[in-house]
Amino acid sequence: MPTVAGLNSHHSLEFVLMDYAKKREAVLKKIAQEKAKLAALDARVNQSARKLDTKRKVVLGGLLLDAASKDDRFARVLTALLDRIVRDQDRKAFEGWQVPSPALLSSAVSEAPQASAESQEPAQIPSP
Template identity: 50%
Template structure:
């Protein structure tokens, strides 16, 4: 009987270990998806700002030119830094 009880305990241990690993995997996947979403949102906001601000456009252009991987640079082949006009003056400060 002790042998059967030991086998049952080992089986429960293995199942618990598998459940724990599955939970860890789900959390890692959730974190990767969240990180990707943040990058997409921030990248979109940066490109939108680059369309309105020539200084930001120049910075984005520099970032693209300094990308290490050729395939990453190719993704921006058709993008060019727009000739943005300076931001309108702040009505409160007049500048």
């Protein structure tokens, strides 16, 4: 039976298989680590995308509310959109809320106490 570095062929095969098993385990461990890195990267990208989507919705919502307070057409569209809400929990968020409209804005202004122009002071911005 031939020997390799003082080992017979049977021992040599065991040595090669053990070495293979260790290397394989190391490669599998690296693969698992890289998969974890990839999953973390995907999660960060998805989180950033969700934040951007939320910001867009907030900005668009603000624009729509502003437009509705100045133009009855937008107020009617907003009312129609609110009528399309079907989920109870979503509808509850708008209970008692009035769609802003020019009519609502003008009635709020007419109900506000009127001060003379002389007594009105410019608004002060608080310092930090």
